[in-house]
Amino acid sequence: MHPVQHRAVLLLPRGEDHRPFPRGHRPAGAKRQGSRVQGAEGPRGMKKGRIPPTPTRNSDSDFFSSDPRPLGPFYSRLRPANGQLMIQTLATVIRNEMIAPGYGRVALACGEGLSRARPGQFVMLGFTDAIDPLLRRPFSIHRLLAGEAEAHGIEVLYKVVGHATRRLSRVSTGEALSLLGPLGRGFQVPPGVKRLSCVAGGFGIAPFVFLAEWLQGRPSAPAVTEIFLGGRSQDDLLCTADFERLGIPVRLTTDDGSCGEQCRVTDPFAAALERERPDLVLACGPKAMLACVLGIVRAHRIPCQLSIEAMMACGMGACLGCAVEGRRDPSRFLHACVDGPVFDAEEIDLG
Ligand SMILES: Cc1cc2nc3c(=O)[nH]c(=O)nc-3n(C[C@H](O)[C@H](O)[C@H](O)COP(=O)(O)OP(=O)(O)OC[C@H]3O[C@@H](n4cnc5c(N)ncnc54)[C@H](O)[C@@H]3O)c2cc1C
Ligand code: FES
Known part of the structure; x- marks a missing residue:
């Protein structure tokens, strides 16, 4: 043969x-x-x-559709472990601006394929004109763009920490980025939740702008009651104007006292729980902050979901590089890219 x-x-x-x-x-x-x-x-x-046929690189291609017909049996089998629908596409940079020293926000036009994304989900972004950096990098979806004046797409908030994010800070309008998403499990706000508190550290605030806008567009959904945002200094406190526009109070803390209270973000959060108990707490930020939030909510027996960060090479459950130890069944590893990045506080231990 x-x-x-x-x-x-x-x-x-x-x-x-x-x-x-x-x-x-x-x-x-x-x-x-x-x-x-x-x-x-x-x-x-x-x-x-x-x-x-291999899908063309510049078209929205439903890689993991439950309907195998558009791409045939080959692609219908390439299904991430959580079985969600995602697209691989070339996204066009609409604008890219530095919003604070070391932080940027990039808007990407990528068709309507991302409109099914939910707050807390992420995308993998890569570069098309060079093989270095080779691997795409994970970024939370910061906002969905679906307004009449704007193309369909997303915004990503990034902190410049290394090679890929430095390159990202230099991309200009009209350039193309390779995008895979929406990926992972986002925040789940169950029916009956009325009061919602969010705790964020640094660029951990990124998914909460999407969440707040998404909830505001749904009349029966709860509003975010309060956001606790902490950073090393004033430059790390981002998106406060977005929450002001949405009418959501933000409690600010910094390590150096340059803005807000000089303390850890978990201090005012813990104090607020003593006064008024939220129905659900959502948190996203550095591991130490998440571990502290976890201790506080467990002591108060308040339901909580944590968005964790892990090194990710593929973003879809193939490389197994983002393993997280599960709490319910320690013999079974969870994977942040498909079982998370948002986990129920009872699902994981942060050590
Ligand atoms: C689900 C998820 C969502 C994320 N959302 C955002 C976001 O909205 N905005 C944002 O700025 N960043 C986000 N990150 C982190 C972002 O992916 C990394 O900062 C990025 O991959 C760094 O790439 P780099 O090449 O610039 O840095 P590298 O040169 O790869 O690394 C520079 C430094 O950053 C550390 N680093 C690299 N990747 C990660 C990672 N995934 N987690 C923790 N530390 C890392 C490295 O250890 C090293 O110290 C997210 C990560 C995950 C897993
Ligand atoms: S990043 Fe490859 S399995 Fe999670």
Whole structure:
């Protein structure tokens, strides 16, 4: 068998007859070109004897659709462990601006494929014009762009910490970035929740702008009651104007006292719990802050969800590099990219 034909056969669903035609029966009109057989439809419209087409890089391609027809059996099998729908696309930079020393915000046009994203989910962003950095990097979805004046897409808030984020800070309008998303499990606000408190450290504030805007667009959804935002100094306290616009009070803290109270962000949060108890707490930030929030909410027996950060190479459950020890079943590792990044506080231990 020709190697090309052999590879195509391996990609076909199990249990089906993978031979192009029963021996000695070739339908009228079917031609043989070399060892490739053409002119006959295979299962689900795929041409037998041919490698399924690779999706074009500059189009929205539903990689993990539950309906295998658009891309054939090959892509329908490439399903991340949480079975969610995601797209791979080239996103066009609409604008990219530095909003504080060391922090930027980039707006990306990427079609309507991201409109199903939920607060707390993330995207993997990469560069198309060089192989270094090779791997895409994970970023929370900061805002959905769906206004009439703006193209459909997303905004990402980033802190410049290394190679990829430095490059991201230099991309200009019209440039293309490789985007995979929406990925992971976002925040889940169950029915009945009326009071919602959020705790954020540094760029951990990124998903809460999306959350606040998303909840405001839903009349029956709860409003965010209060946001506790901490940073090393004033420059790390981002997006306060966004919450002001949405009418959400923000309690600010800094380590150096340059803005807000000089204390850890968990101090005013713990004090507020003594006065009024929220129905749900959501937190996103450095691990030490999350561990502290976890201790406080467990002591008060308040439901809580934590968005954690882990090193991610693939973002879709393939490399197993983002393993997190599960609390319910310590013998089973969870993976931040598909089981998270948002976890119920009862699901994980932060050490
Ligand atoms: C689910 C998720 C959502 C994220 N959302 C955002 C966001 O909204 N905005 C933002 O600025 N960043 C976010 N991050 C972190 C971001 O992915 C890293 O800062 C980025 O990958 C760094 O790439 P780099 O090449 O610039 O840095 P590198 O050169 O790769 O690393 C520079 C430094 O950053 C550390 N670092 C790299 N990746 C991570 C990581 N994933 N977690 C913790 N430390 C890391 C390295 O240890 C090193 O010290 C998120 C990470 C995850 C997992
Ligand atoms: S990043 Fe590859 S499995 Fe999670």
